[in-house]
Amino acid sequence: MAKYLLSTYSVEGVVGDPMTDEEMQLSWKQIQALNEEMKAAGAWVFGGALHDPDTATVVRLSGGEVMTTDGPFAESKEHLGGFYIIEAEDLDAALAWASKTIAAVKHPIEVRPFRDAEA
């Protein structure tokens, strides 16, 4: 088994129509169901949705000093909206979870293997 990071990306301006309350409810229910499914299948390690990037704080080294500044770290049109860490047999299994995730969250998902493959 290997661990994969499934990160969902929101693209500013390409969000489309804002979700109605009903759609939000539905999406939330789908995500809850997916989380349960991942747990039942033994794939779940951790997952969650993030607040908007303007809530971020950045800590960096500057001349040997630790500096704290208002975030986000990278000003970009795409930002991380949330992520899962899952266990999967191989990339195809991870991609199958990504397909299920995208059905609920509708945003593009990046699948990346963790370096320490043998967990």
Added chain:
Amino acid sequence: MRDVAAAPKLDEGEVGRIFGEEFGRSVAALIRVFGDIDVAEDAVQEAFAVALRTWPGDGLPPNPGGWITTTARNRAIDRLRRESRGRELLSEQAVISPGLDDPGMSEEVGPVEDDRLRLIFTCCHPGLSTEAQVALTLRLLGGLSTKEVARSFLVAEPTMARRLVRAKRKIKAARIPYRVPEDHELSDRLRPVLAVVYLVYNAGLTSPAEPGLCSEAIRLARILATLMPDEPEVAGLLALLLLTESRRSSRTRPDGSLVLLGEQDRTRWDRALIEEGQAIVRRCLRRNQPGAYQLQAAINAVHADAATVEETDWSQIVALYDQLLAVAPTPVVALNRAIAIGEVQGPDAALALVDELDLDNYHPFHATRADLLRRLGRHREAAAAYERAAAMAPTDAERDFLRLGGRASR
């Protein structure tokens, strides 16, 4: 050592032929055993180097392919035992293979036909770029050296080497599986596999310096057709390649310019390839699960039936293009369909369809318009269209041909 394929005498000799036939089979078997592409690739390369040294003196072994695979396996084990990373690999579970149950590997590494199928699905995994898919397929299944793969796609050798390294690293790191996809995912996963084989063929077709790519693509298509006899599009692709290949020698002039289908010397078409291709097309028709490759093959089969261009059954070709446009609604298909309609209903009807297409950057679009305008007697407009086509033509020979108003052969 790594580029044995590039050694000049290999191309001529029996070893070279066996190399082409057996490289992919051996690499695929060894990837299953060792679960590591690099280990398999290097070991098979080394085994061929040994063959090159010993076969001329000792003579061909009774089963050259088996000899290569066994020698490669033994070399790989020797090498892995010498290296600490290798000892880990031998003792660990294989990285990408379903499992290395027997670390002593006493079991037969005999040919499992599925191995090459597994390998091509790994090479053409949708998680890899098309360029990487093509390069891996040619390198690992075709046995082309990195240098040859680079030359085929007009890329510098170090660039191609990096592309291959990166692709293999991704396969390993992301654990792209080494297995044939299950039935429910097969049609999605087959698409890039067929596209890669078709791309390899077309690369050979458009660069006359690389005719080897055409035969390599046909060889790959034959392997796929043998391993997946129930997939109609696999058969369709093979038939399409065979029928296209039957005309390859008559489609260009010595200066490299194209000879249009209607002007080719049909006595030079290869009848054996045509018969083989047409037989496959007939089996596809009986199966009646049409797809884009099968329909293109059927169109080519109709052309192959006509002894002269005038005898072409254009209404059947139009009917096939109607079906093709339904499954592959691209402007290029629409352009070809319009040309066929022009043969049935006249240039007026064709021009009306062509003018609706958004293909301004595609030089055959302007060449087609030019030809239709010429046939309608609208010579000034025809000349302008020939000029636009010529300005975009990919080769000098084609450009000159179009500058002459497409009259070079008339």
